[in-house]
Amino acid sequence: MNDQQHPLSTDLTQLTLDDLEKRLTMLTQRWYTAKRMNMDYGILYQLELLLQGVEYEKMRRMQPPL
Numbered sequence: 001m002n003d004q005q006h007p008l009s010t011d012l013t014q015l016t017l018d019d020l021e022k023r024l025t026m027l028t029q030r031w032y033t034a035k036r037m038n039m040d041y042g043i044l045y046q047l048e049l050l051l052q053g054v055e056y057e058k059m060r061r062m063q064p065p066l
């Protein structure tokens with residue numbers, strides 16, 4: 001697990017880019033659903049952390065090797 005990964009998340013390095021996109025879409029839908037339902041801020045925050053992890057992994061893959 002890298003230092004950017006949420007502790008409750010699966011290993012994102014094992015997913016394909018297609019799977020990352022699906023995960024991003026699913027988490028975004030869950031975030032909006034939780035927001036509409038006025039869920040506790042802690043739940044929204046955890047979803048945001050999961051979203052950030054997926055976005056980080058996508059950006060990491062798009063960077064050219066040094």
